[in-house]
Amino acid sequence: MKKHKVLIANRGEIAIRILEACRRLGLDFVCVYTKEDRASMHCELALKYGGEKSLYRISSYLDANEIFAVADHSQATAIHPGYGFFAENYRFARRATQRTRPLIFIGPNWKIVKDLGDKINTKRLARMLNVPTVPGSDRPIYDDLEAEELARNLFNFQKEQGIEYPVILVKASAGGGGMGIEEVGDLDRFKTVLRRLRNYAQRQFGNDGVLIEQRIFDFNHLEVQIVADKYGNVVHFGTRNCTIQSTGRQKRIEVAPGFYPKTISYAFDANKVLNDIVKYSIRMAKYVGYDNVGTWEWIVSPTGQPFLMEVNTRIQVENGVSAIISRVKGKDVDIIEEQIRLGLGEKLTYTQRDITFTGVGIEYRIIAESPEEDFQPWVGTIERFSWPKYEWAKVFTHVPQDRPYEIPTEFDPNLAMAIVWGKNLEEAKRNGLKFLNEVVLEGKNKRGEPLKSNLKFLKQKTESILKF
Amino acid sequence: MKQRNISEFLDKIKENPYKEIVVKAPHCGYVEFVVTQKGVPVSGPEGKYKEKPGTLLAYIVRENNKKPIFALENGAISEIFPLKNKEFVQAGTPLLKIRHYLTKQEVIDLILQKTLYLVKAQEKGKYYFVPEIDKKIGTKGCQSVLLRPGEEILILNVMKREKYISYEGPKGLIYAIYFKQGQTLDCGDILFGVCPQEDLESIKEVIVKVQSEWEEVRIG
Numbered sequence: 001m002k003k004h005k006v007l008i009a010n011r012g013e014i015a016i017r018i019l020e021a022c023r024r025l026g027l028d029f030v031c032v033y034t035k036e037d038r039a040s041m042h043c044e045l046a047l048k049y050g051g052e053k054s055l056y057r058i059s060s061y062l063d064a065n066e067i068f069a070v071a072d073h074s075q076a077t078a079i080h081p082g083y084g085f086f087a088e089n090y091r092f093a094r095r096a097t098q099r100t101r102p103l104i105f106i107g108p109n110w111k112i113v114k115d116l117g118d119k120i121n122t123k124r125l126a127r128m129l130n131v132p133t134v135p136g137s138d139r140p141i142y143d144d145l146e147a148e149e150l151a152r153n154l155f156n157f158q159k160e161q162g163i164e165y166p167v168i169l170v171k172a173s174a175g176g177g178g179m180g181i182e183e184v185g186d187l188d189r190f191k192t193v194l195r196r197l198r199n200y201a202q203r204q205f206g207n208d209g210v211l212i213e214q215r216i217f218d219f220n221h222l223e224v225q226i227v228a229d230k231y232g233n234v235v236h237f238g239t240r241n242c243t244i245q246s247t248g249r250q251k252r253i254e255v256a257p258g259f260y261p262k263t264i265s266y267a268f269d270a271n272k273v274l275n276d277i278v279k280y281s282i283r284m285a286k287y288v289g290y291d292n293v294g295t296w297e298w299i300v301s302p303t304g305q306p307f308l309m310e311v312n313t314r315i316q317v318e319n320g321v322s323a324i325i326s327r328v329k330g331k332d333v334d335i336i337e338e339q340i341r342l343g344l345g346e347k348l349t350y351t352q353r354d355i356t357f358t359g360v361g362i363e364y365r366i367i368a369e370s371p372e373e374d375f376q377p378w379v380g381t382i383e384r385f386s387w388p389k390y391e392w393a394k395v396f397t398h399v400p401q402d403r404p405y406e407i408p409t410e411f412d413p414n415l416a417m418a419i420v421w422g423k424n425l426e427e428a429k430r431n432g433l434k435f436l437n438e439v440v441l442e443g444k445n446k447r448g449e450p451l452k453s454n455l456k457f458l459k460q461k462t463e464s465i466l467k468f
Numbered sequence: 469m470k471q472r473n474i475s476e477f478l479d480k481i482k483e484n485p486y487k488e489i490v491v492k493a494p495h496c497g498y499v500e501f502v503v504t505q506k507g508v509p510v511s512g513p514e515g516k517y518k519e520k521p522g523t524l525l526a527y528i529v530r531e532n533n534k535k536p537i538f539a540l541e542n543g544a545i546s547e548i549f550p551l552k553n554k555e556f557v558q559a560g561t562p563l564l565k566i567r568h569y570l571t572k573q574e575v576i577d578l579i580l581q582k583t584l585y586l587v588k589a590q591e592k593g594k595y596y597f598v599p600e601i602d603k604k605i606g607t608k609g610c611q612s613v614l615l616r617p618g619e620e621i622l623i624l625n626v627m628k629r630e631k632y633i634s635y636e637g638p639k640g641l642i643y644a645i646y647f648k649q650g651q652t653l654d655c656g657d658i659l660f661g662v663c664p665q666e667d668l669e670s671i672k673e674v675i676v677k678v679q680s681e682w683e684e685v686r687i688g
Contacts, residue, residue, distance in 0.1 A: 035559075035560055036652070056496060057496075057558040057559050057560055057561075058495065058496055058558070059495040059496075059559035059560070063495060065495070065530055065531045065533065066496050066530070066559065068530075068531050069495075069496045069497055070496055073496070073556050179628055199599050203596065203625075204628065248629065376626075377626050377627040377629055379593070379626055379655075409594075409626045409652065410627075411627065412627060413627040413629075445591070446591070446655045446656075
């Protein structure tokens with residue numbers, strides 16, 4: 001591989017994972033940070049492994065001009081957006097590759113990001129390919145009257161299906177990661193929610209368009225991990241189940257594989273559902289000429305009916321839980337390394353037959369928050385953070401262990417991702433509980449109140465993993 | 469605050485009526501200085517809507533865009549940081565320092581912060597007025613907003629999660645706003661000051677006193 005220099009246009013733990021993947025691949029790297037993030041471990045590691053010239057302070061992670069200015073000054077040849085804002089921004093991907101001094105965008109090509117990065121286009125494409133999707137709008141709605149009309153139709157549609165208490169979801173069309181979604185059970189309340197959500201969406205995303213969909217109850221949230229190269233080869237790294245979420249629909253526990261029919265009884269043929277969502281995902285990936293890593297997100301109804309929700313044209317936070325159960329030709333795999341390799345133009349050196357799956361992986365998102373208070377983030381300083389070392393566990397974090405760390409309030413609240421493995425579900429759950437019981441996470445806020453975390457919540461939820 | 473206390477406070481400000489303003493690189497890029505000497509007087513933006521920019525201090529060039537850096541206050545250059553012309557600077561790099569003589573309005577703000585009931589940031593995060601209040605401020609000005617205890621007035625955004633905050637002070641008008649919506653604030657930063665309606669007259673007296681006693685110095 002040509003000696004590339006990768007600009008890591010993201011922060012926190014994903015910046016560290018990319019940095020480490022670059023080092024394993026023998027690539028140079030350069031990191032960026034903002035003033036709020038100076039204490040993050042990604043800065044320390046950038047300086048440690050790359051020296052002063054490998055770390056630049058920028059004004060914002062969301063400023064493309066800033067990122068490109070650093071890329072030019074540092075002589076970077078490629079850019080990795082992590083899983084942040086630029087990862088699904090086709091304009092950014094296009095600009096990277098078409099500017100006077102082009103950069104390789106480590107991700108799918110911009111046309112694919114454009115087509116699939118947009119939930120609405122994805123829905124249209126899926127419907128065209130006979131891939132099942134949730135009933136509802138397939139374009140953003142900006143007009144209150146039109147929104148009300150669609151909501152009324154969806155309520156009526158559900159009533160016709162015999163649903164006693166129909167519910168619809170109102171989503172910020174520019175949102176993502178569980179942000180800006182509310183559910184409504186009647187048309188009167190819909191108007192209030194619509195107004196509030198459009199205000200929120202305008203503040204958060206600068207776009208007040210909404211999507212309106214039927215709410216599927218008691219569903220499981222599944223994902224298919226796709227990996228593809230620029231030469232038409234597409235493979236998958238299995239399924240994940242991300243059903244355990246906060247009340248704000250943000251993932252807290254991810255499990256691979258997506259169901260476990262070996263020991264859990266489901267009301268439907270779970271193997272068939274898993275095979276179907278993989279088949280549909282690959283069908284779409286091949287149709288669009290997908291050429292990097294990506295995740296097809298599904299919801300599965302209690303009767304085993306899958307609906308495509310969206311495609312994330314980027315690496316996901318939870319990629320590691322797929323990697324921990326996957327082997328390529330019998331060897332461990334790192335999906336971020338694969339992403340970089342393929343992004344730089346290499347070919348997949350294996351086929352689906354070479355990929356095997358073993359055991360169960362569980363990823364816990366460790367967060368300073370209060371599950372008892374609607375998962376309200378806790379703001380303050382972490383004074384002690386440590387975890388046990390086991391060969392079946394991996395931890396990814398940007399939080400330093402050797403000094404206090406003030407949690408920045410500008411970003412997502414994830415503090416660490418702990419991934420445990422077991423040769424079967426029971427062992428994985430036992431390992432998970434053992435690990436969580438030994439985690440130490442302490443701190444204080446400015447009022448001297450102790451740190452609140454979701455560790456207890458994660459332990460409680462471990463019991464119900466993969467049960468439907 | 470009593471008249472005597474106000475006079476004492478004014479005297480204290482007069483002992484050192486300056487503020488040092490560090491002009492930093494707003495983002496990465498190549499710096500080109502326009503002002504190159506210490507002591508040069510500079511002026512801040514002018515006009516009814518501050519539409520006339522202040523003295524041009526430097527440019528930051530990135531992605532073929534030349535961004536001018538203007539003085540945001542009146543004053544004189546008190547320090548130029550040792551950087552080469554056309555050197556690449558990172559965001560936040562100090563470029564220049566301006567010694568700024570406090571204006572009447574700034575002195576009034578300092579005194580008002582000792583007089584009004586101050587609403588402060590309860591925790592670190594981004595603060596917004598609720599849309600109803602924001603709209604009223606936008607159309608009629610902040611002094612048209614009467615707050616009552618228990619009323620939801622602010623939205624606190626922490627890590628992309630929002631929380632509504634109720635007002636817990638005395639009934640009164642929002643007299644002055646000291647924060648920008650969407651800007652990250654620290655715990656304890658002042659958001660705005662509230663004036664109970666019965667105190668409006670005494671607040672006006674404070675302002676008149678400052679306006680008569682504070683002599684504004686204009687440099688540049």
